[in-house]
Amino acid sequence: MRAFTLDEKGVIAALLLGVAILIFGGVLGPYFLLTLLLFLIVSAVVTDLGKGKKELIGVYEKARGWKNVLANGGVPLALAILFAAASQLSKQYTLILPIAIAYTASISAVMADKFASEVGVLDGVPVMLLTLRKVSKGTSGAVTWLGTIASALGSAIIALCIFLLYNSLFYFAIILVSGFVGSVVDTVFGYFEEQHIGNKYTSNLACAVAGALLAVLLLLL
Secondary structure, X not given: OOEOOEOHHHHHHHHHHHHHHHHHOHHHHHHHHHHHHHHHHHHHHHHOOOHHHHHHHOOOOOOEOHHHHHHHHHHHHHHHHHHHHHXXXXXXXXXXXXXXXXXXXXXXXXXXXXXXXXXXXXXXXXXXXXXXXXXXXXXXXXXXXXXXXXXXXXXXXXXXXXXXXXXXXXXXXXXXXXXXXXXXXXXXXXXXXXOXXXXXXXXXXXXXXXXXXXXXXXXXX
């Protein structure tokens, strides 16, 4: 059984994650779930972009598992649980906006990273971000111009969700910037992956955390 780009265990994990986010999210539950679904659908499309070329150079990832789901969805789930806890403490829902911003930014960050890696590998020779040395395609921590542009596009797609929810260009800009920066953080962690420090899951987690934290910081400035 496969759905989107997930294997059987990945599908089960994604279903459980979606149900938990919907329940814990309360009044924000439907928004949380739809944003997550948008990420899954669009990321599946961009994964199959240039499939033949990716298979030829050995970077096409056919199916992702439950670890990928947790790495990308762990932060959104934690924010949904935080919202549920905050709602019990205060019926005024004073944390709706900050949590909605943080949640959206975490999804935006992993979407930006997905676009950067899946589109960037179709570009020319990548360079390691921290050293600017040319490396082979698919190397963690490397960037290309096309991948960088694609990263901003991926972030913008999710930023549209917050714009539709609040009709605010300011919130849109926060998500756009936070998602893009989160992707850069993932790239930095990717460099350390190549040094055998951490792995793609810790990089994805750092990406989502960075996006969420920066978004809240920008909101409070």
